[in-house]
Amino acid sequence: MHDAPSAKELIEAVKAFIDKTAAPQLTGHAAFHARVASNALATVLRELEIRPAAEAEEKARLEALLGTTGDSANALNAQLCEAIRAGQMDLSTEGLLPHLKSTTIAQLSVDQPGYSGLRSAAR
Template structure:
């Protein structure tokens, strides 16, 4: 398959249309939804860009933390982590657990809502 334009370029083009044309013509509830749509397209672009690297990092950290088989999927690693937390085997007293979860949350919020105040708080601490 060709990629000229690439998926990211296409999404960017739609975002440009929403920002520069649609939003200026819409008022009230429709205008609000146009702004939401523009923010969503920003998230889509960041997700396309960062997901592969973020998931590889998350998987590497989880494999270490759980001393798991490197072949395990990210989903099954997260389910295993959830089970250990539920069983009280990993608590907030585990620095490794807190570090992992914090790095995961930072990577996710950078994609989802990079201007959220909680991200600045996490980076400041």
């Protein structure tokens, strides 16, 4: 399969169309939704860049934390949730909070990089 244009280029083109052509012609509710749409595409662009490495790191941390291997970060997260729910892990568990913090910082770097809580976490 080719990638010319790449997914990134296509999304950038659509985002530029919304920002420069469509949004300026819209008013009221539609203009608001155009801004939200443009922001959603910006999220996808950040995700394309950040997710592969961040998720691989997350998976490695989860395997170390749980002492097991898994097919995906998703499956390991379900296991982690079960362990927390069952009371086998809590705030006093070595490495749990730092892992969750690293994962959430990566997630926010995709979702809402300007969020104030992200700055507080970095301090």
